[in-house]
Amino acid sequence: MNPKELTDLSRLCIHTITVKPWNIEEAAKKFSAAGVKGITVWRDTLEGRNIKQTGKMLREQGLTIVSSCRGGFFPGKDERKRKAAIDDNRRAIDEAAELGTAILVLVCGADPTQSLEDSRKQIQDGIVALLPDAAAAGVRLAIEPLHPMYADTRSAINTLSQANDMAEALHSPWVGVAVDVYHLWWDPCLGREIKRCGENGNLLAFHVCDWKVPTTDLLLDRGLMGEGCIPLKKIRGWVESAGFNGFNEVEIFSSAWWKEDQSGFLHKIIHAYREYV
């Protein structure tokens, strides 16, 4: 169950949002110069750009485009809202294909004016509606279970068990799951559910950061790896034992870190990756 030793940066991916103050061109140059090999692109960084050209630029910097963030937000009491979400997800799938990445991460959404059960059904219906588009584009949809503290508006899928259930029910080569330690570290069933996720061929992505003690903001106080209490090596061990051999993606939303010099922060990310992941 021990994770493989991370002797180099060949499996290190960083999300563009982790270094939010940088635009995508700057992030690409800096990642590449530092030896980082993967990038996950948040859609906002593509605004006003030719997406195919941007994908080419990233590859020319030696970066693998690990995934695109994010689609989802399917639920809504209002049918028009749900249809608009499907349309936006179709655009997200097209963008992912143009960019040249094989994975679109889904933050599934929730509508606090209706039951979680209704939101969950609408999430599943939304993904079903997208399956032909995903297949045509060659883009896999990764259901990301979110921490229960986001069950009001961000996701009605709050455990890996739920994400596994849904992925297995959909039973499509175009649907899988993204495992993020921040959302799932507390779950007593995590080891078992990671194993199940891998065995069923659904483990598409692995996101790391840390849970700070104390955490002072529900959204923007994620920690750099090693700053908090998440057993990163143990979880990476489970993920790798389940057959995952892809990138370890650093996804940190942090008002505090975004205020710092981002080059210094990138240096710290690389150090923390070698030391704590």
Add this chain to the structure above:
Amino acid sequence: MNPKELTDLSRLCIHTITVKPWNIEEAAKKFSAAGVKGITVWRDTLEGRNIKQTGKMLREQGLTIVSSCRGGFFPGKDERKRKAAIDDNRRAIDEAAELGTAILVLVCGADPTQSLEDSRKQIQDGIVALLPDAAAAGVRLAIEPLHPMYADTRSAINTLSQANDMAEALHSPWVGVAVDVYHLWWDPCLGREIKRCGENGNLLAFHVCDWKVPTTDLLLDRGLMGEGCIPLKKIRGWVESAGFNGFNEVEIFSSAWWKEDQSGFLHKIIHAYREYV
């Protein structure tokens, strides 16, 4: 599964911390005058008081002392810390007995410098150590599973399933579970686990408040019932179908509500209780 109609306040209990600006004497007078029938006493309100006399005072106001809050905080890497926690829990049991309540609520604790598995084992060991004291005092210990966002320092027991597992493993008439909607509303297994909790005779307490959208603080931004998105009537229906017929306890930590006039807040609690619980 529909909950019983709440035609009066005979099952309304309010936690002293809900009206934190009031001391216990003032809370008792105001609750009594408003027709509230139950009070749950937080231990800090007893400081500097004769506990037996305080219990007598509460009963003379016509109040049932539903439970005492709180024992727990068992885990610690340091053995001395764990022993000190046991000692403090023994005092809490004695205080509960002196006060004249049959339930002590346990916020079980967690130590972020060790694994959740270690913390869980220490919680169970701590409760085992207290069983003779609980039996001698006639005080039942209610394991309260806490929201996963508190898994770092407040509780390594984060789902009702875990609390049920532990209560069933301990298999003692002096151990049960407290169900708090704030901590558990998001859980897809909640209905099933409430049923299990009741069937095994472990459902000792039911706490209500609401989850605000958005929630701006991890600890002190709980909502008054009706202010948020928790399906209170549905959950009360489950709890009552599981055989629970005790008090509905209003437990709200809220910097915003504590700033308001507490008499006005009490009036709003009673209105919200009739309308939304």
